[in-house]
Amino acid sequence: MEYAYLLAGAIIQALAMRLFLVPAQLVSGGISGIGQIVNSFTGWPIGLMVFLGNIPLFLLGWRFLGGPRFALRTALSITVFSFFTDAFMWIIPGEGVTHDLVLNCLYGGVMLGVGLGLVYRGQGTSGGSDILGRILNYRFGISISQSYLMTDTLVVLAGGFAFNWEKALYGLVVIYVSGLAAEMISEGSSVFRTALIISSKPDEVSSKILTDMERGVTILKGTGAYTGADRPVLYVVISRAEVNQVKSLVQEVDPSAFMVISQAHEALGEGFKPLLKR
Template sequence: MESLMKNNWQLTILQYFWMTIAVLISSVAVIIFLAPFDIAPSGVSGAAVILHRLIETPIGLVTFLLNIPIQILAYFLLPGSWRVVVRTLYVLVVYSITLDWLAIYIPDKGVSDNVLLNAIFGGVLEGVAGGIIFRAGGTFGGTSTLALILRHKFGMPMSTTLLYTDALVMAGAGFTFGWEAAMFAVVSLFISGVASDYVLEGPSVIRTAVIITNQPELVSTTILHHLGRGVTGWEAIGMYTHQPRWVLYVSISRSQVGELRRLVMKADPKAFMVIGQGHTAYGEGFKQSEILPVP
């Protein structure tokens, strides 16, 4: 029991460490790359950037204040959400302080005068920060928490809520900064989503193959012997011919696709094979554990 509690504390400390790193990365993205060029990030942070331009309010403080009612709603409306709320409040406090601290000590001219470059790099950093914080079991709150509430209470898909809120922020950016700035914000938002998925799921280095064959033993033995990959098979019926077939499933690395195709065609020239794209595989022969474990 004592060892288990120690491991839980170590895991919690590790998660908060990575959440802090994510906050620092996101703060740099907003203060150095996005806000100086009127590129509004998504969600509540984007609204804070717009208000900063209109009435010169601190971005960090406004981000925190706008999140408070959302977190109160989450505490009362989402079952078992107190742990998520506590983590989100920690992130928001550190995020708000870091944003306003960086705004004081870092020049507001940015690194480059090229707006597109700033939109790209700002989006990459925002996406990396989002991916890290999700893997650590945290969240930046804001519209993500609001989407969870609406899904729980009304069954509204999270993607729909996020689409509407992001569209609202982008429209506000268009009216405030001009529509060219809003278009750069959309570019940054898209890149942020791609970068976040990359951090969450890893590079697409895994391929999966489904093979339909009349020679299951020969094909599976050939794959196991030459590629060192395990094969799972089950019996099926061809719905056109109504003849029995075997379906084989195997996961391989991207570099093994050509060799797999050659081996299968050699073992059974009449085999039908579909190769699909995966992201990450866990288990024997692949990754054994995640970098940022979440309980």
């Protein structure tokens, strides 16, 4: 299943390049962005340049980021993406789907992010700035998000010189949108919520949630800092659609209760998605 994610993710990224980003000259960072810039001046195939440009980074990644397991998955992702980026050139019209920069930016960013997210779910990397960002994090302690920002911003700025600054600004939007889409696909769509409930009637509240909503409740030990009194804290995981229901149940039992509702990326275990190793 992981290799299916890798293959699908790499092909979707190649489609995003050929349908939206390359026709609109939108540079999204990384080795593929450098390939776009060089292609605009030389006509050299983008996929081939992506493949060749990833070789030194691939060797560094082999050394610092996990050896053979890293190598196999990353090599597969890079090879498939590079091959289909050039292969789609013979199938997809050079002008792409639309000439509208906004549409190319949004749809290209979302499709690119979906492909990246699938590659991450397959426990792989997409090469390029992904490898470089992780190496900078490993060797110099620079956070991965800062590493991506530095490397991709430099490429987008280069795109501004090569094409124009309006397209460079749209390129920054592509990076942001693709990042959101990649996070949603790889980590979940944030459809779950967690509720922390502090009530003077913890038994009645938990019983109501257990019977009416059929959701599990965990009772955590808590102490009020001001009063010093014991204050049990109820912890509940619910779906987004159940937020109003749990508010109503708590208000019915104890109108003076205190609640904090937070967002969760994923819920694994009984009542939710099975806890399986991916």
